[in-house]
Amino acid sequence: MSFRVVRQSKFRHVYGQGGKRDDCYDGIRVTKSSWDSPFCAANPKFLGIITEAAGGGAFLVIPLSKTGRLERDYPLVSGHKGPVLDIAWCPFNDDVIASASEDCTVKVWQIPENWPHRSNLDEPVVSLVAHQRRVGTVVWHPTANNILLSAGADHVLFIWNVGTGEVLREISCHTDIIFSSCWNYDGSRLVTTCKDKKIRIIDPRTGDVLQVGKGHDGAKPQKAVYLKDGHIFTTGFSRMSERQYSLRKERVVVVFVVHQGDCTIRYFEITDEYPYVHFINVYQSTDPQRGMGFMPKRGCDVNTNEIARFFKVYTKGLCEPISMTVPRKSELFQEDLYPNTAGDVPALTAEEWFEGKNANPILISLKGGYTPSNQLRQLTVNKKPNILDKMPSKTGGNATNSVSARSSYA
Template sequence: MSRFVRPSKYRHVFGQPAKKEHTIENVKLSNSAWDTNLIDASARYISVNWQASGGGAFAILPLPSPFNPPPHNLPYKLPDMIPLARGHTAPVLDTAWSPFNDSVVVSAGEDGKILVWKVEDSAFDHWGTEHWEPEDFDPVARLSGSGRKVGQVAFHPTASHVLASASGDYLVKLWDLENADDPRVTFTGHTDTVQSFAFNSTGTLLVTTCRDRKVRIFDPRTGGDAVRVAEGHGGIKGARIAWMGNHDRFATTGFSKMSDRQVTIWEGSNLKTIKTISIDQSAGVVMPFWSDNNILFLAGKGDGNIRYYEYDSDSLHVLSEHKSGEPQRGMCFLPRRALNVSECEIARAYKVAGSCVEPIAFICPRKADVFQSDIFPPAPSAEPSLTASEFFNGKVAQPKLIDLDTGFISSATSAAPPVTPSPAPASAPASAPPATPRTASMPKSYTAPAALTIAETPQMDRLKAENSASEAPTPRSSASAFPDEELSLENVRLVNELRDARAQIRNLELQVETMRTNASKAAKLLEGSVP
């Protein structure tokens, strides 16, 4: 066994459960046996599949958080009767929040329907007041998803109003919510129930896992049969999938023929297996969640722990695990743009355990008070890169990213190559638009969470002072300061290079310190071996 420790800036990340007043109790979780996460979150709300009589329903609740207080002082213990999103005639199986509008959520149910909902803050104004009566939410659109169950729904990562759904007739469909009479693209070829699916970072590839134990990759611009098919996990139990950010890699979790739980890393361009790791022999399905910090979180249903690994050079390196005595039935992660950067929170999970929803913040401990750019890469923003019509016409664009320190939004600089055997029309990636201040770049329906506004006052002032001392230009909040668009883009590029250089310096300092420690240990061992 090696005596030397692999350097990592995430080695000491730990999970911090929220206090009782920041949890939600008296949650009546759905008893449906369909395998989904049961909960999903936007930057403002969470949705929970609810056990309701007379059809299907799910709850919409303001985001519980120890760092981002909800806009309304709701009690942590819910009353027995609360407003629900009713509209399905059978249990709700899955929900998904739009990545570009924190108030829009879609639901899928056993009745084969897909419903679209729009949440208004005023819906929570009178909660808990005297003579208060719950008033249920009403859908704003209805889609006939399938003649059978619709088990999973997910939004496209770069195109607005584009939704994917998987149904019990073994089909995956893409919808344009602005014109949702019929699906725009249908994926065929599955011979059994689709268990999970995921887009790559640009939405040019879609990969699925199926109960027939195969992994398939599709071209969303053409539809039809899979362009590549490979053998997946040997066990018949549920297999899940998560695309690994802008890498040409994705991770699947499943079971071996001997019922060992496994996680496998795949190459997205040709469906080759890179590495498979055995986790344990428990029976619960493992839910994978990817963070752009190159961290893969694994949470097993029925487990009380959350494991997390760092991805580096096609290997998964164990970091640690968050342990709890309460087994989870479902889980989701908060969008990274809503994290509390002032507390070095790199990820936040919402765990459903029993009748409680518990936030768990994953903290990377740092002593400095300034923004830690090396542990906070730019996050997907709330602005789409494409319209639905542009996407279905074959256009491809990089996702727009938001700097969690300054709030500037730009296009991604790198992404997984859109490799497919069947070529489809595609335009060049969109160039980065001029950077704009945070408040101007957000959609009208978006409210910046407290986690982002906290980092704007003393930390930004210190950062600007450091940039000025280093003779690097600093982005300004006034558009009139940059009459030339090219000058504005060049200024943003220089600031990004400076930030990356500082992150590299910190990483090198960490490696030097590790080498000094290892050298000291080696010297002591040599001294002990000399007579």
Template sequence: MSGKFVRASKYRHVFGQAAKKELQYEKLKVTNNAWDSNLLKTNGKFIAVNWNASGGGAFAVIPIEEVGKAPDQVPLFRGHTAQVLDTDFDPFNDHRIASGSDDSKIGIWNIPESYKFHDHVNEDGEPIDIEPVKFLTGHARKVGHVLYHPVAKNVLASSSGDYTVKLWDVETGKDMITLKHPDMVTSMSFSYDGNYLATVARDKKLRVWNIRDEKIVSEGFAHTGAKNQRVVWLGNSDRLATTGFSKLSDRQIGIWDAFNLEKGDLGGFYTVDQSSGILMPFYDEGNKILYLVGKGDGNIRYYEFQNDELFELSEFQSIEAQRGFAVAPKRMVNVKENEVLKGFKTVVDQRIEPVSFFVPRRSEEFQEDIYPDAPSDKPALIAEEWFSGKSVEGPILVSMRSIYDGSTPSFHGAKKPEHPATQTNDPQDKEVQAKKAETPVGESKKEVKQEAPKSPTPQNSPSPSSNINHVLKEDKSINKLLKKASDIDQVNHAEDPSSDTSGWELADDEPAPIKIEPVVNPTKTKKEDSFKAEPPKETKPEPVSIATDKGQEQKLPQKEKSPEKAKSCDEENCPAPSSSTRETTTVVTTSNREDSSTAKASPKSLGLKQSVEKLSTLVLQLEDVIDKLIKANLDKDERLLKLEQKVSELSK
């Protein structure tokens, strides 16, 4: 069936746009070092770029407004005796930046207030190089990554080739905490409140640390490919996203429960493509959009994260590949033009090109729904408080409306959501999730999950037939559904599910497929009370007498019409009636339309029973399909393992 659905989303039409040539930064000398870092960092006011310099390592800082060609001689931040591998701006001080180097040192630098990329020269016209304020020493090997704490001022994390991650008090220059790993860390990311750190190392394991306890909260194997992996914490939630490679070199995305990594990724890896470049992930907490920037290609893919799944929005394509990419803080975007992300990419190691992403809106008013409050430049804690054990629920937030109006900024502390950001307790949202009209990335991995839920364990769960009976008896909305079915023929010709209004839009160019869905509690809206076309559903039985254990009819008193007192024969564990008795067996309903105490058996009750039996059979069939697919997947893994062993034996 070729039905095509488009998922309703306000970010469905987000588009990327590169800046014009006159607004780019040219004649740059981006480092050609092969170390895996982003090469660029920005805080919205400056751009830091690892420079291809002789005589030790250096990096350059370019003010955002100084576009155009770079001078022949540029002021550099010099002081390291080896290549600069990574930099990071202090989120609470726009003029402070940290650097990690191959010389095993961490440099802390202040950007002069009068600093200019083009005119920072002395009396002789020579550029004035900037020297570090201090060096942080303690690592035994190169420092590959540096990352400032999102909540506490003067707290810096660094990863090194000595297999450790250190947390520094920048003010005192002391390494306060050391997290020891069995291999080199390739990526790390702080949680929203800054109490946890997610790391991924070359041993292919993903770990979440309680930083101040120096203990691993959760760990598990991530991607199986040999190349480096990346990790990013998905904002104010307990979810992580990783990018990596499969054994067959497919680029993958994984979504994880940060505190249950042992259980594996949620729902299977998403396969992106078979390109060789690492995917650099950037997450926008305000819009719940994950951006994936390909290293070595010109594409930037972006996905909306919802209900523990990624839904592809679109892709920014360019014929000019990037090796480095940086994203400015959300408070620095152009709110008046509905810009939701401001980024910068390197082009052929000689140019930096701004790339912005916009939500197309006609209104010129402030778009409150796409601009929630964003992290500000105000620290929630100081280093001494954080290291002593004090915690907050997140960074200090600034109102984006005040940025739009140009008024005095208003600040407030962050709060944890009442429920995890990726979950929903609304029954209507759950039914929409079950219908899933748009297939997310990795369709083959998600297909079984969308068609039928995993069967519960027999010890703790009733049979599918009893589950359905319970739903039919307990949910009052079934009465509304049964009113629409006057006989079996009307049920078989029920309303087309493609006309259901559930927040999903049907594409005009293709017909809607008819899908068989698992039985769920019907929602309360009148439109969604209609039956699906397949399989046939139950019809409205009339209130009649109930059969006793001896097969004789017993009059149902009028006072027992309440749902609490009316019980079906199944719940009393009564024996199955004979064929002659079955014709007179009826179902007690909770309808208040009639007051008759006795009635003869109606053929509609037989239609209801047959429908329940068919649905039970369908559920069991779907469970068998799931079991077969799981077994096939395990067999495939065993074959791959044997193949790898043979290859390793032959290579010896």
């Protein structure tokens, strides 16, 4: 007599539910870029989607409540001279978004009140210029205000202080295109993947490479993310183009794995029990995803026990919300599903972080739902020279050009 023991888990019955047609966003001219990017970013207020635009690069910013078909003349965030490759919302200001482009620049935008307006937004608050080739990735620091990472096809990482427009650190340890970059929980380390099939752990303040490990053997893009306790989860391909994942260490967490061009979202639970990565289930749809946005935990609906929400972008111009929910009979707040999570207040200033201070994210309770903090939402701008912009003049002296502006917010 044999029987199968079912592993106990609070996430064992997680299921995905796609949005109804009225809950979707339609009429989107989805980008045709071949760059490996999510092309979509979400926060509790807005949805950002990279779009096709004539004569440069642009993306949409859509209030979450504005579902349905977009007007043909819906305004764009446009100001790049080349296609936009990546976008990322600031974790401490839901009105601020960074964009990276083929035009070799990074731009930071303030979305005005009562958006959308009648005209395009084409003036960024800050334009950051240092990369020599296209910029494919932008990632905000998880705990320090105004710290932004950018990675370019010039094989260089830049750590920016957006508040002064300065490059705090240039990191040139990669030998090929950088596929992905991720901060650890307190922002004291970086993990990157590269076309050279190596995984690097980097000190972002000094630029020192602390560890180099072997990545996946396949030539296709691979990704690496830090988990909360410092362990690293990677996805990639074998030499035979078979999909793979790896866990560098173990902890208890749920991860969702999404592949561009696939029709599925697979979810796994990671624990300290062998085999450490446990398959839970798969969400299947009929059409492949062109891109995928992910809602921060503070934007989830605690009243329906939603633990994650995706925004799936289709080639046909539709963006569909997909909710991951744990069914419970009780209508009470489920504390085990919602431990305190990162809020919208930074733990450090940019200067404190660069001077060597570390701090975990400031956590908030989601009991009763997320309530935005009383922060200042308007960026103020003051120009400041960038030392990397000092170029020798024809007469042998130095000419200083300001590449960006100063922005500060509480």
